[in-house]
Amino acid sequence: MKAIKLFRVKREKRLNRSMAGNTLLFLLMIACGLAMILPLVMVVNNCLKPLDELFQYPPKIFVRNPTLENFSDLFRLMNDSWVPFSRYILNTILITGGGMLGHVIIASLAAYPLAKHRFPGKDTLFRMVVLSMMFSWTVTQIPQYVIISWLHINNTYMALILPACSFGMGLYLMKQFMEQLPDSLMESARLDGANEWQVFWQIVMPNVKPAWLTLAIFQFQQMWGNTGSTFLRDEELKPLQYALFQISAGGAARAGAAAAVTFIIAAVPITFFLICQKNVLETMTTSGIKE
Amino acid sequence: MDSTLMKRIKLSKSSYLMIAPYFILFFLFTVLPVVMSIFFSFTYYNMLEMPKFVGWKNYVKLFLEDDVFLTSLRNTLLLAVITGPVSYFLCLLFAWIINEFKGWLRAFLTLIFYAPSICGNAYVVWNLILSGDRYGYLNGLLLKLGILDEAIVWMKTEKYVLPMLVIVQLWLSLGTGFLAFIAGLQTIDKTLYEAGALDGVKNRWQELWYITLPAMKPQLMFGAVMQITQSFAIADVSLQLAGNPSVNYAGATVVTHLLDYGTVRFEMGYASAIATVLFLLMVGSNKLVQKLLGRVGE
Numbered sequence: 001m002k003a004i005k006l007f008r009v010k011r012e013k014r015l016n017r018s019m020a021g022n023t024l025l026f027l028l029m030i031a032c033g034l035a036m037i038l039p040l041v042m043v044v045n046n047c048l049k050p051l052d053e054l055f056q057y058p059p060k061i062f063v064r065n066p067t068l069e070n071f072s073d074l075f076r077l078m079n080d081s082w083v084p085f086s087r088y089i090l091n092t093i094l095i096t097g098g099g100m101l102g103h104v105i106i107a108s109l110a111a112y113p114l115a116k117h118r119f120p121g122k123d124t125l126f127r128m129v130v131l132s133m134m135f136s137w138t139v140t141q142i143p144q145y146v147i148i149s150w151l152h153i154n155n156t157y158m159a160l161i162l163p164a165c166s167f168g169m170g171l172y173l174m175k176q177f178m179e180q181l182p183d184s185l186m187e188s189a190r191l192d193g194a195n196e197w198q199v200f201w202q203i204v205m206p207n208v209k210p211a212w213l214t215l216a217i218f219q220f221q222q223m224w225g226n227t228g229s230t231f232l233r234d235e236e237l238k239p240l241q242y243a244l245f246q247i248s249a250g251g252a253a254r255a256g257a258a259a260a261v262t263f264i265i266a267a268v269p270i271t272f273f274l275i276c277q278k279n280v281l282e283t284m285t286t287s288g289i290k291e
Numbered sequence: 292m293d294s295t296l297m298k299r300i301k302l303s304k305s306s307y308l309m310i311a312p313y314f315i316l317f318f319l320f321t322v323l324p325v326v327m328s329i330f331f332s333f334t335y336y337n338m339l340e341m342p343k344f345v346g347w348k349n350y351v352k353l354f355l356e357d358d359v360f361l362t363s364l365r366n367t368l369l370l371a372v373i374t375g376p377v378s379y380f381l382c383l384l385f386a387w388i389i390n391e392f393k394g395w396l397r398a399f400l401t402l403i404f405y406a407p408s409i410c411g412n413a414y415v416v417w418n419l420i421l422s423g424d425r426y427g428y429l430n431g432l433l434l435k436l437g438i439l440d441e442a443i444v445w446m447k448t449e450k451y452v453l454p455m456l457v458i459v460q461l462w463l464s465l466g467t468g469f470l471a472f473i474a475g476l477q478t479i480d481k482t483l484y485e486a487g488a489l490d491g492v493k494n495r496w497q498e499l500w501y502i503t504l505p506a507m508k509p510q511l512m513f514g515a516v517m518q519i520t521q522s523f524a525i526a527d528v529s530l531q532l533a534g535n536p537s538v539n540y541a542g543a544t545v546v547t548h549l550l551d552y553g554t555v556r557f558e559m560g561y562a563s564a565i566a567t568v569l570f571l572l573m574v575g576s577n578k579l580v581q582k583l584l585g586r587v588g589e
């Protein structure tokens with residue numbers, strides 16, 4: 001019922017839409033969606049499977065006797081851990097949060113002058129950022145390691161956070177979105193006496209909300225997936241991802257806990273993703289059509 | 292001349308202050324490592340001894356002696372030329388369709404299409420599908436339908452490796468560019484559509500070409516660069532599904548070759564030379580693509 005209502009409201013509001021076109025695109029979406037949803041379906045079903053179903057060959061996609069045993073197994077293993085598990089969670093919050101917030105803020109701050117100011121060196125700097133994304137990351141890792149040791153930030157959170165703040169992609173993304181803002185928007189704020197710092201926070205950032213929410217998703221995923229094993233030696237500094245991998249690497253006896261781990265590792269960024277995507281949309285409903 | 296430049300630099304003080312935090316980190320952790328890597332490409336460097344300067348030797352070896360590199364270069368170009376444009380088009384198409392939906396429904400639809408990039412088990416799924424015995428989902432299906440008489444070991448049969456990699460890569464393609472397009476569609480000024488309707492835009496396809504695409508040109512450029520960096524760097528899919536070395540190097544790509552030298556043989560100088568060649572390849576194709584994108588909406 002709700003879907004039908006949604007559809008009708010849209011048909012009334014939207015320009016240039018035909019029923020035939022809507023149906024065609026909708027069918028295409030369903031067909032492709034079924035092919036894309038498979039990994040999601042498998043993660044959820046696997047974590048609910050009892051051990052005998054997990055070891056079944058050939059594996060079935062859907063679970064027959066769902067159980068939460070895998071999670072209780074996992075929590076038991078977590079309690080046995082040498083470093084309290086809450087410490088891993090704290091590490092992850094600091095590393096993921098720091099790398100994400102740091103990058104979004106620093107890259108946006110740099111993207112604004114590159115998009116809207118005129119100053120010597122601007123084009124060269126921007127070109128360098130774009131080109132930097134084309135150099136293979138595998139090779140630059142070694143020099144990066146050397147630089148991190150040289151700065152004496154090895155074995156600290158900063159060894160993960162600072163390089164993450166310098167990724168090229170975020171700056172490029174933010175700059176592209178800021179470029180679209182009409183100059184008049186910033187000009188009127190300046191006439192009202194706002195300085196560049198205020199223009200950035202009060203005018204520019206709210207207007208490119210979809211961009212930084214998207215960047216936050218990318219950066220969250222990137223940081224969340226980092227086990228930190230290259231730079232962090234102390235067990236007390238290592239992130240959740242590392243501890244979970246240690247558990248799931250424990251062989252066949254831990255297959256159940258491993259399935260629960262896979263679920264948790266996917267579920268956290270997915271939750272973050274959904275919250276961000278929902279807000280990307282809300283920008284539209286407030287700035288565009290109102291119901 | 293010089294004094295006016297100094298004056299302009301002084302006048303732009305606030306701009307430089309704003310870009311400073313990012314660019315200090317950028318030079319330290321991105322530019323410097325790239326410059327060092329390019330330097331290493333002219334050396335023999337095994338990560339234990341100091342690098343020894345060898346001039347163009349790595350590059351000469353790469354193009355004249357290394358058959359596997361030439362195979363991997365051919366595979367990479369083939370994969371990039373096929374998956375690059377198709378992925379890009381799919382990202383745009385699905386972002387555009389999803390843009391018609393609202394609320395949580397829209398967020399979930401986005402999640403479904405982004406699922407392969409976020410779930411972390413994409414290759415597990417494909418290893419099940421492409422499994423070489425008759426229990427593999429693809430073999431099972433084709434046997435049941437009577438198309439096959441016996442199971443095919445898909446990823447160990449030379450002629451199937453590349454086509455399968457193309458399919459899986461396309462399935463994986465709704466990533467960075469896709470989300471950037473979705474965000475880009477949100478920032479288009481809605482009054483443009485009303486103005487367009489008055490100017491004679493009659494259906495969604497005209498609206499797409501004459502209004503939507505030109506309005507999101509910056510995102511299209513961004514998507515193109517991301518697509519290039521992904522298409523030329525295809526490696527994971529090959530390592531996970533075809534293995535390394537793959538059967539008769541049918542799945543070898545420039546980056547799998549690079550990983551082989553960088554992380555298995557510890558020949559960092561040679562790996563850096565591969566990275567530099569790949570870099571030049573991407574820069575070249577970027578120039579070409581940016582020129583093509585300049586024509587959107589004309």
